[in-house]
Amino acid sequence: MAGRNVLLAPAARRLNRRELGAALALTLIAAIDLTSSASFVTRGFAQTPERIVAAGGVITEVLYALGLQDRLVGVDSTSQFPAEALKDKPNIGYVRALSAEGVLSLKPSLVMAIASAGPPDAISLLNEAGVRLARIPDDTSAEGVVTKIEAIGAVAGAVEPARRLAAQTKARFDELAALRTTLPAKRRVLFVLSLQNGRTLVGGRNSSADAIIELAGGINAAAAVEGYKPMTDEAIIAAAPDAILMMRNSGNHDTATEALFALPAFSQTPAAAHRAHIVMDGLYLLGFGPRTPAAARDLMAALYPNATIPPLKTAAAP
Missing domain, CATH: 3.40.50.1980 (Nitrogenase molybdenum iron protein domain)
Structure with missing residues (x-):
């Protein structure tokens, strides 16, 4: 059976923020049905995947933030946060130099891969092997990061927790945008x-x-x-x-x-x-995950040492 490769289209980001989570999940189901039998939805997507392999540090970070780390059976070498990810989980190698055989050996029920994951031959082999494969766009805009979090949660069967995490992240980005308006001449x-x-x-x-x-x-x-x-x-x-x-x-x-x-x-x-x-x-x-607003704030403070750059009020990053 052909592989099930779900690509979360950038167009989804243009949806109303409050409707995005549910619409995104429906988009995912529709995309799966277009490329495979409808039985995939009832056998896999509608159920929570129990064995997830993450290829992309941001995917691992979000899954941990959502409390889904027990479902992770493998991560790539860029999964350096939280630190226990690479200590506790099998390492499938560098995200752009994956081994299809190594991934398949973990018997995943779902592989979540950032859009830049590769090489293409490895991705093709995973498709040919019939692995459920969700490709996550790596948008670096504030809106794109929020959508990315919701997308990861939708695929992992954690729509509501992901929506809450996305809302928290958006609030931090909004604070960051307000801080930018207070800066002196840009450096x-x-x-x-x-x-x-x-x-x-x-x-x-x-x-x-x-x-x-x-x-x-x-x-x-x-x-x-x-x-x-x-x-x-x-x-x-x-x-x-x-x-x-x-x-x-x-x-x-x-x-x-x-x-x-x-x-x-x-x-x-x-x-x-x-x-x-x-x-x-x-x-x-x-x-470019949940910690990005805090990272940008810290960079801002380092760039403008003479300005008053307070911590984000929504402070603690997941």
């Missing part, structure tokens, strides 16, 4: 993904880095490039970033800062004058 931020062999890989427009910088009230200094691309020393100097944003690794932050601003391109930026080097946990910064 230019350069997100550096890696520095290897003299090549600087940065996050340009339409990247996840671009999205979090915008949410935090900054301007992407690498907006001249698309996605994640190398940037020349001359272009970095011309971009004149006020701050450099990077993901945390195991190295010493102070040493990393000095090494960064010792590089010719970065030594000539406004960021170097103030040693404005912001380092944050990668999944927290770029996960």
